[in-house]
Amino acid sequence: MPDGDDDALTHTTADGDAQMVDVGSKPDTARRAVASGDLHLAESTIDAVRDDGIGKGNVLATARVGAIQAVKHTWETIPMCHQIPITNVDTTFDVRDDRVVLEVAVETTGKTGCEMEALEGVTTGLNVVWDMVKAAEKDADGQYPGTAIENVGVDTKEKHHPE
Structure with a gap:
């Protein structure tokens, strides 16, 4: 298991049933998470996106x-995710020769982190790019042999406790 203070699963009961974690007693804390991922595209598609x-x-x-x-x-889409007050979202696209890289930074002040929100932003943003360019990416058989979303992950996660 990953390093951490507590190896217990927090979203299940002792019987293994799914449950939402009670964060009600936690203090409001400023939090920030950054996630990124990339979508591999054909060079001709990259040129069309740029132009x-x-x-x-x-x-x-x-x-x-x-x-x-x-x-x-x-x-609304991740069952055990809390509804949190989003205070800021930054999206940064880097259009490279063979891919579009998307970084999403999310900020909140609340009782739980925002890394799932950052990941959801990255995956949906890249899915939107794919949807927009799919006609250019299809091969003669209607498949996407070189198109792929990869390297999606949380780059950083920060928590700033109130003083």
Whole structure:
């Protein structure tokens, strides 16, 4: 198991039933999480994204909105996630020669962290990019042989206790 003070699973009862963790007694704390991932695309698709040449519209602007919406709705899609007050979301796209890298930073002040929100923003943002460019990425058989979302993970997680 990963390093940590407590190896117990917190989202299950002693009988193994799913449960939401009670965070009611925890103090409100400023928190920040950053997640990132990348979407591998064909060079011609990358060129079209850079040149705003995708017929569905501005790929990165649309993906940014999708990522932010996903952050705000994480509690609706991940069953044991608490609804938290999102105080800030930053999205950064890096369009490289063979991929689009998305970094999502989420901030909150509350009783629980925001890393799931950052991950949800990354995966949804990259899914939106894929959706926007899928016509350009399909091969003759309608498949996506070189298109892949990879390297999704939490890069940093911070907690600043009140003084």
